[in-house]
Amino acid sequence: MIHLLVVDDEKEVGTFLSRLFSMKGYHVQVVNSGKEFHQIDFNQQRFDAAMIDLKLPDCDGLSLLQYLKQKQPLCKALIMTGYSTVKTAVEAMKLGASDYMEKPFVDIEVLEKQLDNLLNENDDLNQHFIHNLAKESGLIVGESLLIKELIEMAFKVAQKSVNVLIEGETGSGKEVLSRFIHSASPRSHEPFIGINCGAISESLLESELFGHEKGAFTGATQQRKGFFEIAGNGTLFLDEIADASPAIQVKLLRVLETREFMRVGSSGTLRTNARLVAASNENLQQAVEKNKFREDLFYRLNVVTLDIPALRNRKEDIPLLVRHLVERTGQADISFSNEAIEKLQQYDWPGNIRELSNVIMRTLTLADHKQEISANDILLSTNQVIPIKKDPPNANQSTENHLEEWRKQLVADFNEKDELMLEEILKEIKQLESTIGKELVMQALQKTYGNRNEAAKRLQISMRKLRYILNEKNQT
Incomplete structure (x- = not known):
């Protein structure tokens, strides 16, 4: 028999829920206050599920939730929120609640189904499903407790139609997390649209987001739908939201408040049901305090905030x-030696996963088809790529200045000593030429996502020359 605990100060609600679930064969215990809750002997009475109201006369539901999860970690908790905000209910989920339900209960069948799903949920199968879904989205769970908790929370939030704000350093994987949220949501079969607010001018960004009418501005030769319209019932991801201009912020606020917008050059109103996921590498709360971001827009976006840990804080992954x-x-078929992995784990990764990805691509590109990558094969920064033995006075200079300083040093040394090992220097210059060539090819491959034809075109060389530079001399 299922044992259900109901905690609600409204006796009518408690009576209703008791009758509803007793008819389903549950054993239901109702308490109307925090005092009654703490009179329960949780060492003797086991509960499979608990429905806890967040607003009680003598305490708040969050403290009761924490106490319950300490005493009975396996008990599924469904938070009921009528007076509190969705943000508080989400906070309850972070403390261990499995789900939340907004009061008053509009659809009893939905409430029954919600509780039934929690009770029938297999935690192991659920974890397996979440991890597989994350991997399909390009999000690797790993061993870090921080990232595991983040993904579990993101999965819970994905089921709700609430705005999500993702914060994290550049390169930490904010867009990947947003795609996971979309894939885990009921909107997964609808479009996912992403746009970087900092990479587009204000006028163009307005047109991209809201669309425009024919003749709205110079070059508007035909009507065009904006991303809010294209996303439809799907997900719209706004990256680097902190870079949006004040004018764009005002228009975004209106969409979030009314679900309505207008195309540029139109007076007609359109509606959107798109879910908004915003991201920033800047702390938006601090941006608000500095008057760089609208406070009202921040609170509209900040229903749920997910903070992605930096790679340096999850090196076990x-x-x-x-x-x-x-x-x-x-x-x-290529593997990394233990020493190579150790070298990667000793680095602090200021560029996070994006930098790690670049380092892996650079290493594999320059590894000349090795089956095992050693620590010496790993080039953590471009400074390691250029093997100039005599450092120039200013290490922050460009490569061109770097080489010019080196040339001047060689000439000065020859004038001072009257002798020089020219053969060794020419050999080193030849090696330098080869290394720089590989580095530039590697950068072109990064920019073209591994497309060799496009990389060769950007470097204005033939495919044969590109392969030669990569020491693939036997390929045609």
């Missing part, structure tokens, strides 16, 4: 991330 990145290049 690096081996799995490396394996994933290697497999993504189609070179699954």
